[in-house]
Amino acid sequence: xxxxxxxxxxxxxxxxxxxxxxxxxxxxxxxxxxxxxxxxxxxxxxxxxxxxxxxxxxxxxxxxxxxxxxxxxxxxxxxxxxxxxxxxxxxxxxxxxxxxxxxxxxxxxxxxxxxxxxxxxxxxxxxxxxxxxxxxxxxxxxxxxxxxxxxxxxxxxxxxxxxxxxxxxxxxxxxxxxxxxxxxxxxxxxxxxxxxxxxxxxxxxxxxxxxxxxxxxxxxxxxxxxxxxxxxxxxxxxxxxxxxxxxxxxxxxxxxxxxxxxxxxxxxxxxxxxxxxxxxxxxxxxxxxxxxxxxxxxxxxxxxxxxxxxxxxxxxxxxxxxxxxxxxxxxxxxxxxxxxxxxxxxxxxxxxxxxxxxxxxxxxxxxxxxxxxxxxxxxxxxxxxxxxxxxxxx
Numbered sequence: 001x002x003x004x005x006x007x008x009x010x011x012x013x014x015x016x017x018x019x020x021x022x023x024x025x026x027x028x029x030x031x032x033x034x035x036x037x038x039x040x041x042x043x044x045x046x047x048x049x050x051x052x053x054x055x056x057x058x059x060x061x062x063x064x065x066x067x068x069x070x071x072x073x074x075x076x077x078x079x080x081x082x083x084x085x086x087x088x089x090x091x092x093x094x095x096x097x098x099x100x101x102x103x104x105x106x107x108x109x110x111x112x113x114x115x116x117x118x119x120x121x122x123x124x125x126x127x128x129x130x131x132x133x134x135x136x137x138x139x140x141x142x143x144x145x146x147x148x149x150x151x152x153x154x155x156x157x158x159x160x161x162x163x164x165x166x167x168x169x170x171x172x173x174x175x176x177x178x179x180x181x182x183x184x185x186x187x188x189x190x191x192x193x194x195x196x197x198x199x200x201x202x203x204x205x206x207x208x209x210x211x212x213x214x215x216x217x218x219x220x221x222x223x224x225x226x227x228x229x230x231x232x233x234x235x236x237x238x239x240x241x242x243x244x245x246x247x248x249x250x251x252x253x254x255x256x257x258x259x260x261x262x263x264x265x266x267x268x269x270x271x272x273x274x275x276x277x278x279x280x281x282x283x284x285x286x287x288x289x290x291x292x293x294x295x296x297x298x299x300x301x302x303x304x305x306x307x308x309x310x311x312x313x314x315x316x317x318x319x320x321x322x323x324x325x326x327x328x329x330x331x332x333x334x335x336x337x338x339x340x341x342x343x344x345x346x347x348x349x350x351x352x353x354x355x356x357x358x359x360x361x362x363x364x365x366x367x368x369x370x371x372x373x374x375x376x377x378x379x380x381x382x383x384x385x386x387x388x389x390x391x392x393x394x
Contacts, residue, residue: 055250063228190210232251
């Protein structure tokens with residue numbers, strides 16, 4: 001009999017997690033409590049997603065602003081050109097406060113008309129009307145205010161980010177540009193703060209003659225006086241914890257998910273895949289903001305989540321190969337077609353329109369939408385039926 005349900009996702013409530021908690025045990029206990037109270041069953045190939053915040057908090061993976069300032073002072077001798085951070089109160093402003101503690105002059109370069117993930121600094125139509133070329137034109141803060149006004153608020157947050165960043169320290173000078181080589185007119189020591197284009201930005205600057213180039217992913221890769229750290233991502237993926245402390249992206253996530261997977265197997269007998277997830281990789285159609293402010297969607301996952309989906313496009317097959325069949329005949333033939341693809345790669349028109357995204361990116365986006373980042377209290381997500389298809393039966 002065909003299964004009546006496809007993919008389902010449930011937010012699992014957990015206690016508030018603090019440093020030192022046995023998170024794998026808490027995840028398993030919370031999952032089993034939900035199974036008992038809600039009356040559903042677990043199955044092989046279910047997926048458990050755990051938000052990165054839980055993992056980092058249980059690890060105590062925090063750094064102070066003083067830790068950040070110390071690491072930066074050890075890496076840079078003089079004034080710093082700080083390249084292309086995202087516009088954020090939660091993620092970047094606290095890092096900028098730490099950089100201000102170094103006592104160095106900071107030449108802060110912001111992308112325009114929007115940052116790397118789509119947060120806007122200006123009305124793009126007005127930019128066009130003013131004949132501003134974002135590929136070559138550099139705007140000083142004075143230019144920006146003259147052209148766009150003394151207060152330019154973000155559509156969603158209502159924050160004037162240039163004012164907010166400027167108020168952090170008198171040693172911060174702000175420019176708007178998209179060519180990273182413009183920074184070399186002000187300093188040969190560069191700290192690259194963008195996320196997904198960071199390697200390209202570093203390469204351009206090094207080739208253009210920069211003396212020192214580091215990225216935020218290379219700050220706090222080792223512990224400073226007993227602080228937290230992240231060997232892979234440094235300060236990328238970090239969030240404000242308190243006024244003087246930052247929570248880093250979690251480390252050792254592969255070991256963590258394997259431990260959770262093993263614990264679930266011992267408790268339930270089920271072979272369940274496990275992943276740690278951060279921001280989902282989706283774009284808001286109104287605000288034009290791409291939500292992926294973390295360096296990756298998933299910093300750790302079990303091996304069963306490797307790769308991309310291998311699916312046929314049901315509607316294409318129905319409209320072409322099975323055109324003219326009755327509904328019952330089409331259903332039977334579709335199931336045969338799906339079963340026949342097992343063990344081989346679907347190619348050509350049969351998978352037309354099935355975007356080849358990583359399974360972890362798809363699942364992480366689903367988990368992020370389910371859990372949210374507010375007060376739902378469901379930082380663990382159970383996804384069931386994701387690896388089922390139209391031919392899967394009881």
